[in-house]
Amino acid sequence: MHPKIRTRDVFYISDGTAITCQTVGHAVLAQFPLKVNEQTFPFTENGHKVAEVIKELERSFLATGEKPLVFFSMVVPEIKQQLLSANALFYDVLQTMVNFVADDLQLEPKPQLQRSHSVGKDQDGYFDRIAAIEYTLSHDDGISLRGLEDADLILLGVSRSGKTPTSLYMAMQFGLRVVNYPFIAEDLAKLRLLPEFEIHRHKLFGLTIDPERLTEIRNNRLANSDYASESQCESELFSVESLFRREAIPYINTSSMSVEEISTRILERTGLKRRLF
Amino acid sequence: MHPKIRTRDVFYISDGTAITCQTVGHAVLAQFPLKVNEQTFPFTENGHKVAEVIKELERSFLATGEKPLVFFSMVVPEIKQQLLSANALFYDVLQTMVNFVADDLQLEPKPQLQRSHSVGKDQDGYFDRIAAIEYTLSHDDGISLRGLEDADLILLGVSRSGKTPTSLYMAMQFGLRVVNYPFIAEDLAKLRLLPEFEIHRHKLFGLTIDPERLTEIRNNRLANSDYASESQCESELFSVESLFRREAIPYINTSSMSVEEISTRILERTGLKRRLF
Numbered sequence: 291m292h293p294k295i296r297t298r299d300v301f302y303i304s305d306g307t308a309i310t311c312q313t314v315g316h317a318v319l320a321q322f323p324l325k326v327n328e329q330t331f332p333f334t335e336n337g338h339k340v341a342e343v344i345k346e347l348e349r350s351f352l353a354t355g356e357k358p359l360v361f362f363s364m365v366v367p368e369i370k371q372q373l374l375s376a377n378a379l380f381y382d383v384l385q386t387m388v389n390f391v392a393d394d395l396q397l398e399p400k401p402q403l404q405r406s407h408s409v410g411k412d413q414d415g416y417f418d419r420i421a422a423i424e425y426t427l428s429h430d431d432g433i434s435l436r437g438l439e440d441a442d443l444i445l446l447g448v449s450r451s452g453k454t455p456t457s458l459y460m461a462m463q464f465g466l467r468v469v470n471y472p473f474i475a476e477d478l479a480k481l482r483l484l485p486e487f488e489i490h491r492h493k494l495f496g497l498t499i500d501p502e503r504l505t506e507i508r509n510n511r512l513a514n515s516d517y518a519s520e521s522q523c524e525s526e527l528f529s530v531e532s533l534f535r536r537e538a539i540p541y542i543n544t545s546s547m548s549v550e551e552i553s554t555r556i557l558e559r560t561g562l563k564r565r566l567f
Numbered sequence: 568m569h570p571k572i573r574t575r576d577v578f579y580i581s582d583g584t585a586i587t588c589q590t591v592g593h594a595v596l597a598q599f600p601l602k603v604n605e606q607t608f609p610f611t612e613n614g615h616k617v618a619e620v621i622k623e624l625e626r627s628f629l630a631t632g633e634k635p636l637v638f639f640s641m642v643v644p645e646i647k648q649q650l651l652s653a654n655a656l657f658y659d660v661l662q663t664m665v666n667f668v669a670d671d672l673q674l675e676p677k678p679q680l681q682r683s684h685s686v687g688k689d690q691d692g693y694f695d696r697i698a699a700i701e702y703t704l705s706h707d708d709g710i711s712l713r714g715l716e717d718a719d720l721i722l723l724g725v726s727r728s729g730k731t732p733t734s735l736y737m738a739m740q741f742g743l744r745v746v747n748y749p750f751i752a753e754d755l756a757k758l759r760l761l762p763e764f765e766i767h768r769h770k771l772f773g774l775t776i777d778p779e780r781l782t783e784i785r786n787n788r789l790a791n792s793d794y795a796s797e798s799q800c801e802s803e804l805f806s807v808e809s810l811f812r813r814e815a816i817p818y819i820n821t822s823s824m825s826v827e828e829i830s831t832r833i834l835e836r837t838g839l840k841r842r843l844f
Contacts, residue, residue: 307828307830309827313587313591314587314660314664318661321661321676321678321679323677324672324674330841332835333831359671379671384594384598388595391595391636391656395656397599399598400598400600416825423731424731430704458700462732510694551583551584553584554586554609554610555610557607557609564607
């Protein structure tokens with residue numbers, strides 16, 4: 291008897307943060323009808339730690355009767371060989387591609403431990419990233435409108451349209467300085483652009499959302515309030531979208547988008563470059 | 568004549584956010600002695616967009632005389648075939664592993680567009696993530712010590728030891744509710760744990776940093792201030808590390824670690840689970 295959706299144990303194992311293993315493993319597994327029990331083992335960088343991880347793999351195999359899936363990345367050959375001795379299905383998230391690139395470019399790969407997410411020598415990148423996070427924090431939710439000339443982007447939208455998480459994500463992942471400014475219900479009748487924004491028009495970007503979705507999100511915060519009512523949400527969104535169109539401010543509808551997707555769509559529309567860390 | 572470090576054009580192309588392509592491409596390229604010019608094309612989801620991307624690839628080939636490297640992920644077979652017709656070196660960041668998994672599990676993959684970073688049906692996960700970001704924002708830098716019972720983690724450390732970026736990253740990426748609390752210079756002589764933290768001892772975690780590094784970071788903020796002086800940094804760090812040891816608070820040194828690494832190390836030490844989005 292086969293249950294429709296099988297469950298498998300999945301391990302992400304790396305000598306670094308294991309973030310790449312997780313990202314890849316997730317994307318791969320999303321293509322299969324599987325339920326997964328996930329465990330992550332970062333910094334598996336010596337024989338002792340690998341031995342511990344192997345115990346977990348063997349425990350999984352004994353408990354489920356099936357080999358667990360392992361998405362891994364490991365630089366030191368001996369450590370890697372030790373890991374591969376366990377009863378599991380192994381997927382090296384980088385090696386195949388590294389081999390292809392080495393062949394294509396006729397270059398010898400030089401594996402480096404934890405290279406992809408370390409500060410390393412890129413001090414400027416580090417400071418830029420921290421500065422972007424600070425700038426964005428101090429310009430969240432209309433707290434301050436000073437220093438707009440340093441902003442890369444100014445996000446506009448009604449309360450709960452996704453401005454804050456999007457701003458922080460773009461600062462953290464792309465090193466961008468993001469201002470976000472909410473439209474307040476009272477202003478909506480006479481909605482117009484703040485004079486402060488006039489000379490920064492090219493940095494303005496609007497977020498909107500379906501009224502049903504906004505109602506749901508606001509109810510999750512303040513159940514059965516006027517603020518969360520369908521009529522309130524509808525009228526706010528109507529006013530704001532009218533403003534976006536009147537003022538030719540580009541905008542996107544964030545309903546059912548993750549912060550990753552919203553952020554990427556904004557980059558795409560504005561032509562802003564991602565900085566990579 | 569071969570220059571020591573070659574430069575290559577690199578493209579990240581996806582029908583989704585291209586975040587996975589970038590993550591993998593970066594990790595792969597970090598193993599080669601290459602300088603790269605990077606460009607990212609997300610949401611390349613129809614023939615028209617692929618045609619535009621192919622123009623860029625051909626432009627790169629003509630300008631450099633070398634095939635650009637393309638790390639890509641593409642679900643629709645016709646779109647993928649169209650892309651592969653360009654003059655470039657192609658690396659499919661997921662397909663090889665998808666094929667391995669399909670073979671190993673005897674399961675048919677069902678490619679899904681933009682599955683890995685969409686909100687999809689996981690509404691609870693979405694709300695949890697947003698709630699974690701909000702909680703963390705409202706407990707940044709000692710702003711509020713209310714609701715500590717809802718915290719997953721309480722970070723302690725001197726100013727500029729990495730608390731804020733780490734807290735936000737852990738909220739954003741792992742869905743954790745993180746309080747962070749700075750030690751202020753005046754308290755340092757009579758340094759003790761706030762009574763508010765007593766019943767949450769198991770949630771406490773310390774960040775420390777090398778004095779030279781702290782001096783450098785503080786000088787970047789307030790050059791030549793007392794605050795940034797070596798003696799001030801040394802004495803603050805000495806007091807705080809003494810407190811961590813006396814009170815048996817686990818702590819790590821964040822010097823030269825990225826927020827990804829700090830966050831992962833904290834998970835590892837505390838046993839907190841990452842939630843994945």
